[in-house]
Amino acid sequence: xxxxxxxxxxxxxxxxxERAIRELPGYTPExxxxxxxxxxxxxxxxxxxxxxxxxxxxLYSPPPQAWGKISSELEQKPKLRKLWTRPVLAIAAxxxxxxxxxxxxxxxxxxxxxxxxxxxxxxxxxxxxxxxxDADEQDIAMVVSMVEKMPENENLNxxxxxxxxxxxxxxxxxxxxxxxxxxxxLIRRLSKIERERSKIVKQMAAEI
Amino acid sequence: xxxxxxxxxxxxxxxxxxxxxIAQTIKVQVITxxxxxxxxxxxxxxxxxxxxxxxxxxxxxxKKEIQVVMELIAKHPDKAVAERDLELMKHLAQxxxxxxxxxxxxxxxxxxxxxxxxxxxxxxxxITLPGECPVYLKNIFGAANISxxxxxxxxxxxxxxxxxxxxxxxxxxxxxxxDLIGQNLDGWFNIQSRRSDxxxxxxxxxxxxxxxxxxxxxxxxxxxxxxxxxAEKSEVWFxxxxxxxxxxxxxxxxxxxxxxSRIDAHWLALDNGERKITFSPNREYYxxxxxxxxxxxxHVEKRVAx
Numbered sequence: 001x002x003x004x005x006x007x008x009x010x011x012x013x014x015x016x017x018e019r020a021i022r023e024l025p026g027y028t029p030e031x032x033x034x035x036x037x038x039x040x041x042x043x044x045x046x047x048x049x050x051x052x053x054x055x056x057x058x059l060y061s062p063p064p065q066a067w068g069k070i071s072s073e074l075e076q077k078p079k080l081r082k083l084w085t086r087p088v089l090a091i092a093a094x095x096x097x098x099x100x101x102x103x104x105x106x107x108x109x110x111x112x113x114x115x116x117x118x119x120x121x122x123x124x125x126x127x128x129x130x131x132x133x134d135a136d137e138q139d140i141a142m143v144v145s146m147v148e149k150m151p152e153n154e155n156l157n158x159x160x161x162x163x164x165x166x167x168x169x170x171x172x173x174x175x176x177x178x179x180x181x182x183x184x185x186l187i188r189r190l191s192k193i194e195r196e197r198s199k200i201v202k203q204m205a206a207e208i
Numbered sequence: 209x210x211x212x213x214x215x216x217x218x219x220x221x222x223x224x225x226x227x228x229x230i231a232q233t234i235k236v237q238v239i240t241x242x243x244x245x246x247x248x249x250x251x252x253x254x255x256x257x258x259x260x261x262x263x264x265x266x267x268x269x270x271k272k273e274i275q276v277v278m279e280l281i282a283k284h285p286d287k288a289v290a291e292r293d294l295e296l297m298k299h300l301a302q303x304x305x306x307x308x309x310x311x312x313x314x315x316x317x318x319x320x321x322x323x324x325x326x327x328x329x330x331x332x333x334x335i336t337l338p339g340e341c342p343v344y345l346k347n348i349f350g351a352a353n354i355s356x357x358x359x360x361x362x363x364x365x366x367x368x369x370x371x372x373x374x375x376x377x378x379x380x381x382x383x384x385x386x387d388l389i390g391q392n393l394d395g396w397f398n399i400q401s402r403r404s405d406x407x408x409x410x411x412x413x414x415x416x417x418x419x420x421x422x423x424x425x426x427x428x429x430x431x432x433x434x435x436x437x438x439a440e441k442s443e444v445w446f447x448x449x450x451x452x453x454x455x456x457x458x459x460x461x462x463x464x465x466x467x468x469s470r471i472d473a474h475w476l477a478l479d480n481g482e483r484k485i486t487f488s489p490n491r492e493y494y495x496x497x498x499x500x501x502x503x504x505x506x507h508v509e510k511r512v513a514x
Contacts, residue, residue, distance in 0.1 A: 113245030181328035
């Protein structure tokens, strides 16, 4: 409590600060971030599984003869010999190695992709794109409100659930239209949903 | 007579002139950002696509390579608006370990005084890959045309049209508010469909379908081994070249069922309002068809060769 009071006292232009904070732009993380996080989590899960599996492995101690054999082999000094007796051969081998490495790298590396922007013009048919799909919402709402006042039964509940699903689908579709623009396919899908909504509302009205 | 023809022509002209729908065509500037990227294919890789308002075309070739062409398209009468809104469409084409991720999405409009995009926006993917490469596709408000895959395909789709052609292997489809149209399908198919229409031509192998609120047309061939269909509030047509040589286990509740007259079997009525029928042809091997229909209609008919 004391700390809070002290902080409030120190901030002379608190309102200005709060307004400035409110005006800061909001940012959403890039899609690549989630992909990277997903990959990292997958890797960690695999490592964890591997660690658990390592602990479960049985332990075996080697027979005493094995150590004797290893120490006797270590005592025998290896004989070193010069690999390239001629310097020309060594240079040629180096060049060959470099070319081979570059070739392998080029073959296995993924290309960064090509990108281009094109500009054309076309005629777009927008006949009937102005929507009248919300024209009857008031009447639909009236039927729903009347149904809400009625005693519940299995058929009405099922109709309400169906209408809810269709309303949600309509909301998603109209939101997409506002973001991506209307096209014939979206309008066709919306028309189908509207036909199904009409059927449900008619059935509801018949129950009143 | 001459006057009546003239009168008719006049009326026709009047009707055409006062037609309520007047065609509206506008000239738009089309800005397309085209991205091309190739990936080497190795066994165990999977192509993972998440499209939004995207038309996704998937085809195969002999090369051990995955080729991706993405086109982000913005259309508007004003070129500057089309260019501005094109920048709102983001994409991703990246390999992370054994998965090749392909994405498109609309970044949120930030800053003061900005509203929704004004241009018509759409995306097109053309993906060419080896037939054995597994594919996962999630698409909303778009279309998909997938052909000649042989290994594993998973599709999760909403408000989209899915076209499948010449597919083999294991296929899982989930569709909501969409259409599924398939041809020459042979393998293990698992389909969950809600408020979607299905038309599957020339199907063989094993099919497991769960459907609600849809029109379902299945055209089987002689190699169909097994079909399990659970259809609720749906209209179902099942066609087979020899429907009398198929073993049936049918159950219907609140539904009409039409069977070919050559199938000699009797319905068994249960207390819960369900009717059941089983029929086995007098043969050693026969396809097994098990259909449960609730509040819909089922028609079993002989398939006439196209």
